Amino acid sequence: MDPRIEPYVRASGLYYLTEMGYTRSDHRLLQALTERWRPETNTFHLRHGEMTITLQDVAILTGLPIDGKPVTGITDHDDWASVL
Numbered sequence: 001m002d003p004r005i006e007p008y009v010r011a012s013g014l015y016y017l018t019e020m021g022y023t024r025s026d027h028r029l030l031q032a033l034t035e036r037w038r039p040e041t042n043t044f045h046l047r048h049g050e051m052t053i054t055l056q057d058v059a060i061l062t063g064l065p066i067d068g069k070p071v072t073g074i075t076d077h078d079d080w081a082s083v084l
Helices: 006-012 027-036 055-062
Strands: 043-046 049-051
Touching (some): 027 043
Antiparallel strands (some): 043 049
16 A cells, blocks of 8 residues: 555545455355346345345444444545645
8 A cells, every 4th residue: 555545544444444355256156146136126136035235234244334424525636646
C-alpha cells in the first residue's frame, strides 16, 4: 500500500481488509449462487426458500465494523493522482 494513503485507509476503519490476504473461491458454488439470484427481490431462490445476505452477515464474515459514520460522499476530484 502506498504510504501516502495508509493513514486515510486506517482512519476509515477499512485497513483490516488489507490484512485479510487471499481467499480461495469455490467457482462452482459462486456460479450456482449466481444462477439462483433474483434481482427483482434481491434474494437467492433455494430449495428451502429465499435467502439474502445482510449487512450483519458481511460484518461477521469480514470483521468490519458496521457502526459509526458511513464511508461515503461526493468528490469533485478529476485527477485522483493529485490526491495522493
